[in-house]
Amino acid sequence: MTALIALIPGIPLLGFLVIALFGKLLGRRAVSFLGAGSVTLSAVLMIIVGIAFIISPPADGAYTVTLWHWLTAGGFRAAITLRLDTLALVFVFVITFVGALIHIYSVEHMADDKGIIRFFAYMNLFVGSMLLLVLAGNLLLLYLGWEGVGLCSYLLIGFWYKDPANGYAARKAFIVTRVGDTAMIIGLFLLYVNLGTLNIQDLMQQASLKWVAGSPPAVASAALLLGGALGKSAQLPLQTWLPDAMAGPSPVSALIHAATMVTAGVYLIARTNVLFTLAPAVQMTVAIIGAVTLLVAGLAALGQHDLKRVLAYSTISQIGYMFLALGIGAWSAAIFHFMIHAFFKALLFLAGGIVIVALDDEHDIFKMGGLIKKLPVTFITFLIGSASLAALPLVTAGFYSKDQILWYAWSSEHGSPWLWLAGLVGALLTSLYTFRMVFIAFFGEAKTAITRKPGLTTLIPVSILATLSVIGGFVGLPGNMGNFHPFSTFVDKTLPHVVMNPGMHMETFFQVISGIVSLAGIYAAYVLFLKRKGFAEAFRRSAVSIFLYMGLGFDWLYDRLFVRPVVWLSEIDKEDFIDLFYSGIAAVTGFMHSVMTRTQTGRLRWYVMAISIGVVLVVTIILYL
């Protein structure tokens, strides 16, 4: 069993090595087979391990494997330790399973791309790093995986590197997430200095023993870890990189920028939940940031023209919901929404990728239209994904996960009506922008001809994800509907239970409200963007829409606030005294050079003369001085 756990991240990493080293030798077909095969094998192993885990749960709630000691320096020891508990199991399941489906999809989707060898090498490295991140037993190993996925994200956003804009987007993603990563590594130092270990289990134990709630070191370290999570999960104020990250291929957006990597921040907070419980102020901040982010991103999604940018903003918004759930202490609800979100968001990106390829790389939803009859399977799956995203009541998985968060936002100990209201308005926005996208992109008359029909190997993964987006919700039914929730029971073995306020019995009422809001959003989208001819175009040209299109001006603000001052400073500081010193050395050397060249005349007899005079001088000096 322990060997199998090590193989789950091991196989994709091995796949990366083989493809990176021998990819050219193996050829394109073998590489796609190997790239998709390694992740699929990992998924199969995961299912075996998962079944074993559920049948015979380990005594202390986790399988632990120590592979070898990574480094020992003084009192500091870091081991390569993999730890599989129920929380990690859910993440490993989503990463390998959704990852495998996306890899299989990519075989056809990327078949004509010149860089397919590079693509599969990066993708395998990404899956390996992400698995390392969630399986890591200590925070240093987690940080290794954390940076690994950041690197892969950079490489894959800039995958089509010949367009400078893609390189710009890749650098932006890397630099913005680096801001968070810096905070996180400082947090790790702080934790080590205070508690003397980085092993997550020991760390949590020590923290709850040594620190009282709200003490400065607990608040500081929780805030710093939150900084890392904000960067990776694209939450306010570090959310600006994710929409630009859509420059990469669609499978990359599906896997990295929707399903797995961006939820690493959610994982980190859930994993270090003890720290956040010890710092109530920081935990409150998590909830508020989540609430604000889901509103901001939901508004920004309304103004986008690019199909993938709409989905990108919806990702930010949905992760906002997860942060909201984490902030109010509804740990398992956040993880539940993460899983369901991974299903439907991967589905939306993959189906969107099919549309984009079918229309010869057309991203603008206003140039799409009339796709229902031409791409029927794609339309139905996309519709299912959208319904799940919009939380269509009762039939979709998204309803159950989102409703759980809204209910806890109202009723849990840390919840408040304001957070609930934000979540509710966010739900209205979600169904509005989602169905605006569906109605504009798929309905109406066709505007662009279809050049390529999707094949079976892309449609099967999409269909599987569509199925999961519907039935995935039935593992977490609310208390008044069958009270069947194996998922939260399972995850709660690792995470603390949500603490409810006493006297909360109106769950049905809130479900009806959120159901009505979701349906109202869809109806509003139908009336505004489908029935009223010309409104969509008119809205697109309005000043409000342009402001929303700019992502509420955050890029503009950061450009004025950070980028330009730095550029200006480096502009005026081009020739400071340090530079003067070095250019001075260069000038003196150049001068000496021009002097010395004069002596090199090429006349033999001058050289003899110089040697003779030199000898006379040296002899004189030796004899008389």
Place this chain on the structure above:
Amino acid sequence: MVTVSLDIQILLASLLFLMGLVGLLVRRNIIFMLMSIEIMLNSAGLVFVIAGAHWIQTDGQVMFIFILAIAASEVSVGLALILQMYHHYKTLDADAMNKLKDKTTES
């Protein structure tokens, strides 16, 4: 047997060396320059012989044999180079060769 003082002997060798040096400096013909170098080399050999005679050691003469051998091989290489140079430049003037570049590739 007439004995000559050591000073006179060293003076003779020094004069010989200076003659060679002056010849090297004033001549432009490379064959004469080579000959001047030979004179300088031989003056050094003469010092060895003088020293050997002075201390009644055979080492000085042994060294002179070495120097002769070296001079012979050096001259053979030198003459070969001079031949090549003459082929190339059609002159024996040392000052004509003041460029590292080949004359034919010079524009």
